[in-house]
Amino acid sequence: MSASNPTSAKIRVLIVDDIIETRENVKKLLYFENDIEIIGTASNGREGVEMASKLQPDVVLMDINMPEMDGIAASEAISAQSPNIQVVMMSVQGEADYLRRSMLAGAREFLIKPFSGEELVTSIHRVNQFAAARRVMAPPPPPTGVAATPPPPPPKGGRVVAVFGTKGGSGASTIAVNLAVALREESKGRIALIDANLEFGDIGVLLNLPSNRTIADLAGNKADLDEEVLDGTMASHSTTIKVLLAPPRPELAELVKPEHLKRILDLLDKTYDYIVVDLWKSFQESTIFFLDQADVIVMLSTTDIPAIKNAKLFFELTEQLGYPAEKTIFVLNKDDGRSGISAKDIEASIKHPIGGILPKDERTTLVAINRGVPFVAAQKTIPLSQAVLNLARVIIRRTHPEKEPASAPEKSGAARRK
Ligand SMILES: Nc1ncnc2c1ncn2[C@@H]1O[C@H](COP(=O)(O)OP(=O)(O)OP(=O)(O)O)[C@@H](O)[C@H]1O
Ligand SMILES: [Mg+2]
Incomplete structure (x- = not known):
């Protein structure tokens, strides 16, 4: 969840890419998806990190090569700051090393440009489902200032x-x-x-x-x-x-x-x-x-x-x-x-x-x-x-x-x- 997004609500997506055509193209691909909403766009990694922190999207679509802060550093920052936000990396073919580095930086999925609307939508749904599964499993957050209670210790014996x-x-x-x-x-x-x-x-x-x-x-x-x-x-x-x-x-x-x-x-x-x-x-x-x-x-x-x-x-x-x-x-x-x-x-x-x-x-x-x-x-x-x-x-x-x-x-x- 973004903190405010109930399960039935739309999946809130932030697009981070320095090329305006890509941002527009991604928007078009998602235009007819009733359960996905674009809540913002950013044109470099630093702006992406700031907007992710402010808007708490469910999913960030992240380019890799960008001025100021690249997508890998931005993913790392977002994953550390808000582990509930799912990052999907978008990059061009032939950047195999990027795939490795992105995953290590906390990205959940990797889309190779150019991708189809179907590939994009499937990825967004998949990472969002993962986040939903995690919400179901996670115990309710403890009241502020109180540490999470660990499960009771297993009985002694075997x-x-x-x-x-x-x-x-x-x-x-x-x-x-x-x-x-x-x-x-x-x-x-x-x-x-x-x-x-x-x-x-x-x-x-x-x-x-x-x-x-x-x-x-x-x-x-x-x-x-x-x-x-x-x-x-x-x-x-x-x-x-x-x-x-x-x-x-x-x-x-x-x-x-x-x-x-x-x-x-x-x-x-x-x-x-x-x-x-x-x-x-x-x-x-x-x-x-x-x-x-x-x-x-x-x-x-x-x-x-x-x-x-x-x-x-x-x-x-x-x-x-x-x-x-x-x-x-x-x-x-x-x-x-x-x-x-x-x-x-x-x-x-x-x-x-x-x-x-x-x-x-x-x-x-x-x-x-x-x-x-x-x-x-x-x-x-x-x-x-x-x-x-x-x-x-x-x-x-x-x-x-x-x-x-x-x-x-x-x-x-x-x-x-x-
Ligand atoms: N150290 C190893 N070296 C080589 N092959 C291995 C090693 N450990 C397991 N395997 C082989 O990997 C394959 C998968 O092993 P196994 O069925 O134990 O995995 P699993 O995680 O239980 O899989 P599943 O998801 O089907 O439950 C088997 O063919 C097994 O022999
Ligand atoms: Mg097994």
Whole structure:
């Protein structure tokens, strides 16, 4: 929202471009859109920042090359000043480096000139939808002068480790499975793994487990759900971790309500030392539930710009949800040192330290899937397994500062980028 814009109102747009024809052209493209309103135009970055601060638009359409202050510096200033304002960058083709810099500066979308009316309108709607989703998730702002109240601390007992990927295919399921085995290895405790990708969970496939009993079987009467029933529903893997699988068909997902998840977590909490949860990347109710309950969130990102952009959004969201920054461990996955973006740039962009780096190893992950055996169990000494074991040690140290794990220190070579 701009502070004054209710959801039903028009999307308020500010155009920032030094070329008058472009400003007029963009206006024309949006002329017939009933739900979009141009509330102002600015002819350079500095003017754009001032007008954005005064008018609080929902969306700023920003050119890059402009006199006085360029669009990248202006986006940075606007994102820092008013994180709710969505910046859409507009630039000409052949400026690939600009795309990277714009996203790192906080822009949400990048339009390549010349763009069609449809592309422009789609972008505006998409970034506005993102902002709307964020408003729904964010708790109401605290009265001025009062700090936001963080969610109540999770009950003491088992520690919940939620694994979340910034975009599809980041490796969340792969790493959740291997992290569960690594936590077992390093803590010698009891480990449960929940496949919380309720619609399309694939932990059963990754661990080669039959899916005859799943979380959907627990979705009946909450009163009937006790430790014995839960235990009978969990599948046992040869590594001794116990797994609560996702429903076999997507339409069964909706049977599982937050009240069931709460009951399941309360029961697991009594029996297990670590409960690892593989999350689906969308911010649905069950995802927020597990993120809230987590003692540690492992946020996995690949090293490409869209993934890093999403990581940045994730931190903005969790900050609004009142999570302390140290609740999340930001981990780069599939790192091969070839993305052209340095670890330092990534940290500067997301304003959060990198807590672990997992190397890219396609062969190992493929063999592990085909055999249904996690690589941490089958090939403990390879760099990828070592990096996951190292991550497990970091988590143990965070969740049980009183216990120092026996083996290697946190910052062993495997988790640091060369
Ligand atoms: N470190 C790695 N090196 C190479 N490949 C990897 C690595 N980690 C994961 N992968 C591969 O990436 C692909 C996606 O992994 P995975 O299914 O775990 O991701 P996900 O984030 O759970 O995806 P989804 O969005 O479908 O849930 C798989 O083929 C997996 O083997
Ligand atoms: Mg997955």
